[in-house]
Amino acid sequence: MKAQATEEEIRAVCEHIEQLGFRPHPLPGAQRTAIGITGNQGEVDRGNLASLSGVAEVIRVSKAYKLASRDVKEEDTVVRFPNGATIGGRSLAVIAGPCSVESREQTFAIAEQVAAAGAQFFRGGAYKPRTSPYAFQGLGLEALKIMAEVRARLGLRIVTEATDSESLDLVAEWADVIQIGARNMQNFSLLKKAGRTRKPVLLKRGLSATLEEFLMAAEYVMSEGNYEVILCERGVRTFADHARNTLDLSIIPALQRVSHLPILVDPSHGTGRRDSVAPMARAGIAAGADGLIVEVHNHPESALSDGPQSIYPEQFAAMMREVEQIAPIVGRRLERGVTAAAEASRP
Ligand code: PEP
Ligand code: MN
Numbered sequence: 653m654k655a656q657a658t659e660e661e662i663r664a665v666c667e668h669i670e671q672l673g674f675r676p677h678p679l680p681g682a683q684r685t686a687i688g689i690t691g692n693q694g695e696v697d698r699g700n701l702a703s704l705s706g707v708a709e710v711i712r713v714s715k716a717y718k719l720a721s722r723d724v725k726e727e728d729t730v731v732r733f734p735n736g737a738t739i740g741g742r743s744l745a746v747i748a749g750p751c752s753v754e755s756r757e758q759t760f761a762i763a764e765q766v767a768a769a770g771a772q773f774f775r776g777g778a779y780k781p782r783t784s785p786y787a788f789q790g791l792g793l794e795a796l797k798i799m800a801e802v803r804a805r806l807g808l809r810i811v812t813e814a815t816d817s818e819s820l821d822l823v824a825e826w827a828d829v830i831q832i833g834a835r836n837m838q839n840f841s842l843l844k845k846a847g848r849t850r851k852p853v854l855l856k857r858g859l860s861a862t863l864e865e866f867l868m869a870a871e872y873v874m875s876e877g878n879y880e881v882i883l884c885e886r887g888v889r890t891f892a893d894h895a896r897n898t899l900d901l902s903i904i905p906a907l908q909r910v911s912h913l914p915i916l917v918d919p920s921h922g923t924g925r926r927d928s929v930a931p932m933a934r935a936g937i938a939a940g941a942d943g944l945i946v947e948v949h950n951h952p953e954s955a956l957s958d959g960p961q962s963i964y965p966e967q968f969a970a971m972m973r974e975v976e977q978i979a980p981i982v983g984r985r986l987e988r989g990v991t992a993a994a995e996a997s998r999p
Pocket of ligand 1 (some may be wrong): 682751777832833834835856886921
């Protein structure tokens with residue numbers, strides 16, 4: 653749409669697309685709104701659309717992913733939260749917390765320290781995708797309630813994983829961001845269901861997913877009308893055995909070339925080793941990532957999951973200071989925590 657197109661013109665174009673039997677996806681940006689069209693088999697008649705009031709141009713997107721593509725929306729997507737935090741854009745987003753919520757006491761001890769160090773988001777698993785059925789599976793709803801208390805008390809926004817349809821309903825109700833784990837990146841029914849919620853979705857790259865498969869997973873969410881998808885590189889399987897996974901930082905510029913979606917780096921699952929987390933976090937920010945998701949534990953030696961890759965709160969604070977220094981070199985900034993103004997307007 654033209655930059656000066658009115659709401660009515662945008663609505664009229666959407667209605668026209670619906671009358672053609674297709675689905676319109678209005679994607680507002682700072683400069684102008686793009687309207688993606690899906691559901692068409694073959695070419696859409698451009699002539700009619702191009703002549704509608706307010707339309708600037710009609711572009712055919714030849715890539716398999718459409719709504720995730722920069723062809724449809726040129727500007728970077730910025731996901732905004734009520735505490736003033738953003739994911740995407742100039743300001744770096746930092747999500748930190750334990751792999752799993754283990755108790756109220758453990759959760760608050762960690763949350764207080766990551767908040768003090770400047771994280772804007774808290775992570776904690778309530779539903780855990782474990783390799784072994786005998787391993788700790790998460791506290792479920794109890795964990796979601798503990799994290800809701802963390803949000804109320806500390807202002808941190810909550811990111812947690814939904815592993816199936818049932819947990820997705822609860823996560824969408826209690827959390828601020830729905831995480832879809834690496835193992836579920838191609839769980840298409842789960843992706844579609846997440847697309848029908850109106851909470852941002854943090855989508856982790858599958859263990860062996862190509863760039864196109866990753867963006868097609870994002871496309872599943874977006875095709876259902878939820879355009880707030882945050883990508884996350886968390887390492888892929890390779891022959892290398894010095895680390896749990898191989899953190900593929902080269903996907904950051906590759907994604908940024910073709911997609912407007914924000915991309916975070918997870919140096920915790922990406923390496924599986926405490927001593928590698930900060931170096932790879934620094935590298936991720938230097939490579940242009942929009943932020944980090946990091947596992948932090950106050951007693952990693954007795955953590956119920958992912959202890960070996962969890963860093964101590966003091967290590968997290970040191971990592972934040974390093975990231976803060978790297979940020980301006982790559983045109984970013986680290987805004988620590990929750991601003992006083994945002995705090996006051998917190999719901
Ligand atoms: C996690 O974030 O704790 C997790 C299980 O991540 P992934 O899906 O990337 O393995
Ligand atoms: Mn974990």
